[in-house]
Amino acid sequence: MALLEGIPAPLTPAAATKVLVLRNYVVYKGAWKLFITGFLEPVFYLFSIGIGVGQLIDTFEFHGEAIPYAEFVAPAMLATSAFNGALLDSTYNVFFKMKYEKLYDQMLATPLSTGDIARGEITWGLMRGSVYSAAFLVVMALMGLTQSWWAVLALPAAILIAFAFSAVCMAVTTWMTSWQDFDKITLAQMPLFLFSATFFPIEAFGDGVLRWVVEATPLYRGVVLCRELTTGVITWESAVSVVYLVVMGVVGLLVVRRRLDKLLLT
Amino acid sequence: MGSDMASDTTSPTPSAAPARPARPTGSLSAWEGMARQYDYWLTVLKRTWRGGVVSSFLTPLLYVVAMGVLLGGFIEADPDQLEGATSYLAFVVPGLVASHAMTLAVSESTYPVMGSIKWHKTFFAQLATPLAVRDLVNAYVAFVMFRVASACAVFMLVMAPFGVFATWWGPILAWLSQVLVGFAFTTLVFAYSAWLKSEEGFGLLFRLGVIPLTLFSGAFFPISNLGPVLEWIARLTPLWHGVSLSRMFCVDQIDWALVVLNVVVLVTLTVIGWFLAVRNLDRRLEV
Amino acid sequence: MISARGLRKSFGDFEAVKGIDVEVRRGEAFGFLGPNGAGKSSTMRMIASVSPVSSGELRILGMDPATDGPAIRGRLGVCPQEDTLDNELNVFDNLYIYGRYFGIDRATCRERAHELLEFAQITEKAKAKVEDLSGGMKRRLTIARSLINNPDLLLLDEPTTGLDPQARHVLWDQLFRLKQAGVTLVITTHYMDEAEQLCDRLVVMDKGRIAAEGSPRQLIDAHSTREVAELRFGVGEHEALAEKIEDLGERIEVLPDRLLVYSDHGEDVVTAVLDRGLHPIATLVRRSTLEDVFLRLTGRSLAD
Numbered sequence: 001m002a003l004l005e006g007i008p009a010p011l012t013p014a015a016a017t018k019v020l021v022l023r024n025y026v027v028y029k030g031a032w033k034l035f036i037t038g039f040l041e042p043v044f045y046l047f048s049i050g051i052g053v054g055q056l057i058d059t060f061e062f063h064g065e066a067i068p069y070a071e072f073v074a075p076a077m078l079a080t081s082a083f084n085g086a087l088l089d090s091t092y093n094v095f096f097k098m099k100y101e102k103l104y105d106q107m108l109a110t111p112l113s114t115g116d117i118a119r120g121e122i123t124w125g126l127m128r129g130s131v132y133s134a135a136f137l138v139v140m141a142l143m144g145l146t147q148s149w150w151a152v153l154a155l156p157a158a159i160l161i162a163f164a165f166s167a168v169c170m171a172v173t174t175w176m177t178s179w180q181d182f183d184k185i186t187l188a189q190m191p192l193f194l195f196s197a198t199f200f201p202i203e204a205f206g207d208g209v210l211r212w213v214v215e216a217t218p219l220y221r222g223v224v225l226c227r228e229l230t231t232g233v234i235t236w237e238s239a240v241s242v243v244y245l246v247v248m249g250v251v252g253l254l255v256v257r258r259r260l261d262k263l264l265l266t
Numbered sequence: 267m268g269s270d271m272a273s274d275t276t277s278p279t280p281s282a283a284p285a286r287p288a289r290p291t292g293s294l295s296a297w298e299g300m301a302r303q304y305d306y307w308l309t310v311l312k313r314t315w316r317g318g319v320v321s322s323f324l325t326p327l328l329y330v331v332a333m334g335v336l337l338g339g340f341i342e343a344d345p346d347q348l349e350g351a352t353s354y355l356a357f358v359v360p361g362l363v364a365s366h367a368m369t370l371a372v373s374e375s376t377y378p379v380m381g382s383i384k385w386h387k388t389f390f391a392q393l394a395t396p397l398a399v400r401d402l403v404n405a406y407v408a409f410v411m412f413r414v415a416s417a418c419a420v421f422m423l424v425m426a427p428f429g430v431f432a433t434w435w436g437p438i439l440a441w442l443s444q445v446l447v448g449f450a451f452t453t454l455v456f457a458y459s460a461w462l463k464s465e466e467g468f469g470l471l472f473r474l475g476v477i478p479l480t481l482f483s484g485a486f487f488p489i490s491n492l493g494p495v496l497e498w499i500a501r502l503t504p505l506w507h508g509v510s511l512s513r514m515f516c517v518d519q520i521d522w523a524l525v526v527l528n529v530v531v532l533v534t535l536t537v538i539g540w541f542l543a544v545r546n547l548d549r550r551l552e553v
Numbered sequence: 554m555i556s557a558r559g560l561r562k563s564f565g566d567f568e569a570v571k572g573i574d575v576e577v578r579r580g581e582a583f584g585f586l587g588p589n590g591a592g593k594s595s596t597m598r599m600i601a602s603v604s605p606v607s608s609g610e611l612r613i614l615g616m617d618p619a620t621d622g623p624a625i626r627g628r629l630g631v632c633p634q635e636d637t638l639d640n641e642l643n644v645f646d647n648l649y650i651y652g653r654y655f656g657i658d659r660a661t662c663r664e665r666a667h668e669l670l671e672f673a674q675i676t677e678k679a680k681a682k683v684e685d686l687s688g689g690m691k692r693r694l695t696i697a698r699s700l701i702n703n704p705d706l707l708l709l710d711e712p713t714t715g716l717d718p719q720a721r722h723v724l725w726d727q728l729f730r731l732k733q734a735g736v737t738l739v740i741t742t743h744y745m746d747e748a749e750q751l752c753d754r755l756v757v758m759d760k761g762r763i764a765a766e767g768s769p770r771q772l773i774d775a776h777s778t779r780e781v782a783e784l785r786f787g788v789g790e791h792e793a794l795a796e797k798i799e800d801l802g803e804r805i806e807v808l809p810d811r812l813l814v815y816s817d818h819g820e821d822v823v824t825a826v827l828d829r830g831l832h833p834i835a836t837l838v839r840r841s842t843l844e845d846v847f848l849r850l851t852g853r854s855l856a857d
Binding site: 031033037044045048051052053055056060180183187190191194195199200201204205 | 316317319320321324325328329331332333336337339340341342347348354466469470473474477478481482486487491492
């Protein structure tokens with residue numbers, strides 16, 4: 001049976017993830033311009049809103065402490081860019097690969113499983129996102145916008161945000177049928193981006209139900225978590241945010257796996 | 267074109283050296299050329315307008331609420347700091363609508379243009395009829411401008427009751443200047459898309475063009491906040507000229523000399539963009 | 554290699570495969586023939602272990618796809634109907650990365666990729682983008698890719714659809730060489746010449762069932778005659794004339810533009826027709842082909 005030589009047993013989940021990351025890395029190597037510029041978007045926002053608009057604003061109160069506007073906006077940009085990146089990767093890109101490129105179909109003709117695909121795609125997205133987040137944190141530190149060593153933990157926090165949204169958004173994408181459906185994604189993305197206490201304090205929503213609703217949304221939890229870490233004002237809320245995002249990500253991952261089985265293995 | 271030069275000197279047949287085929291200007295009048303595509307674009311509009319609602323109206327409206335109303339609530343309303351606007355909302359609305367005109371114009375003339383060339387090849391099909399390249403560009407620009415103009419108009423109407431406009435006629439002129447922004451960006455970006463081979467370039471256009479322009483052309487804050495050097499750079503961007511016009515008319519602080527300058531810049535860019543668009547599309551479709 | 558008993562596949566209320574029995578032996582080239590919608594592709598996807606079996610029994614290489622999917626897929630080569638190449642990777646990386654999906658080590662992958670580029674005659678395109686390849690090259694790359702893991706069993710779904718005649722012959726030659734090398738081939742096609750060229754044994758599928766089974770020769774013998782005489786008369790005359798020559802062949806088929814007379818001796822039929830004072834505009838005597846079998850079994854109306 002000479003033909004059988006050199007064909008090892010099916011890959012372990014870790015090995016499969018590594019191979020899928022390799023595939024994306026090979027593709028992305030050619031697009032380094034896109035990679036570099038991807039980092040710029042949150043920096044532009046920071047300079048424009050944080051500095052430009054910031055000159056019109058004195059300070060904001062955060063957990064009882066007055067902080068300059070740029071320091072207030074910067075961690076929010078860290079969180080929202082992790083969110084935006086994860087969303088883009090796990091909706092548009094996954095949809096394109098699934099429906100148009102038929103990429104997952106070819107992968108499934110090999111020993112890879114749908115779980116491998118979900119893990120591989122999300123891992124790649126997180127790796128890319130964490131490079132951006134780390135770079136942004138460095139920019140913040142250089143501009144004097146970090147107030148404590150807790151800020152180092154803002155990197156894992158940003159990765160956690162990206163993980164939670166990647167998993168959930170990928171799950172949502174499996175229900176999409178056409179590009180028109182992406183308007184609904186935008187419909188969720190824009191309000192989250194703009195109203196998660198990103199550019200103004202949560203107090204702007206008053207003290208009623210609206211504020212509680214916002215406080216229960218995932219991106220708000222991420223923004224506040226990052227803000228608590230970079231300003232060094234850690235509270236019990238930080239732990240709530242972490243648990244919230246972890247649960248969200250794990251549930252998302254389970255749904256993705258089930259949905260991909262249903263969609264691709266018919 | 268090198269091959270043309272060579273054929274001038276070496277080719278024995280005199281007919282082998284036509285400068286360029288006379289395709290850009292067809293046999294139809296410009297008007298007739300556009301009119302014949304009316305039904306096509308009407309069908310496209312019918313099919314796609316629903317999707318446009320979110321990007322055309324909802325997104326900018328959310329920005330107005332978030333930045334203008336909620337963030338604006340924390341900003342002291344000092345007309346000296348806000349280019350004459352009596353509130354941050356009044357300051358930010360004309361800028362947002364102008365930059366929205368740009369965003370719409372750009373997104374309508376990037377992927378769809380490349381699609382008509384590369385993916386569904388609509389332009390090739392249309393060019394197999396008496397329509398000429400010039401007619402395709404005209405009708406395309408007209409369609410995009412219809413969307414930009416209507417989106418901006420609806421937007422300005424929605425904002426009217428919120429007391430952000432100083433006069434009744436100012437917003438109308440402001441709307442015209444937003445339309446002018448749309449024209450400049452539609453033609454320029456069409457020219458870029460007709461030239462571009464891979465869609466990767468669009469990612470760069472958005473990240474290095476649209477986003478910085480939106481953020482630094484005076485839509486969200488007075489460009490004087492940027493410091494003298496960056497302020498002058500901002501003045502050189504096409505969007506600033508549109509924001510400047512739009513805001514001057516809305517808050518009724520009009521410097522007519524500046525108005526003339528802004529209009530001349532935008533009109534010049536439109537004309538240049540149109541010529542480039544026709545030229546680039548012609549080169550691209552000649553295979 | 555493959556053994557199916559009462560294999561069924563349904564999608565909701567629609568039953569694509571309605572209970573088929575198939576046995577594919579090592580080293581043979583086995584064909585699934587049938588019009589569009591006959592259930593060929595559904596069967597292939599079940600064999601490829603990416604589509605769960607609705608009912609019945611299926612064993613691939615002695616294993617059950619429901620439990621050993623990854624292990625089975627590790628030893629299969631799949632060339633799907635539409636090229637599912639990775640458009641974001643260049644030609645070489647398409648082979649290399651795909652090989653890595655099987656867990657083949659880097660050095661072996663690289664070596665195999667070079668060999669397969671050679672095999673598919675696209676070595677000079679190694680660095681090219683997939684979208685710049687011609688249709689024939691893409692198809693050859695897809696087939697090369699399906700061989701990256703030295704499969705025991707190669708599944709080819711409509712391998713030559715959309716190719717020009719030259720490219721088809723190149724492919725046939727390559728598939729023939731693989732067969733010589735001992736690879737078991739399973740092919741679906743609706744090209745009869747392809748089935749006759751490549752397959753040792755085949756089944757004709759129609760509406761989810763197997764309509765006939767055997768070698769190409771056996772099928773022709775069983776469901777057609779040795780020769781066919783094609784007679785063309787004036788438009789509209791065929792129906793009436795058919796009755797006059799009914800007795801000349803084993804079977805007569807009336808088409809809008811000609812009459813087909815099935816007989817073991819075609820030339821005798823033509824002579825007899827002329828003797829009866831009938832004057833066809835054109836006549837043709839040819840050997841019976843699988844196409845005749847196929848159309849006999851699955852009918853002439855369009856499937857979709």
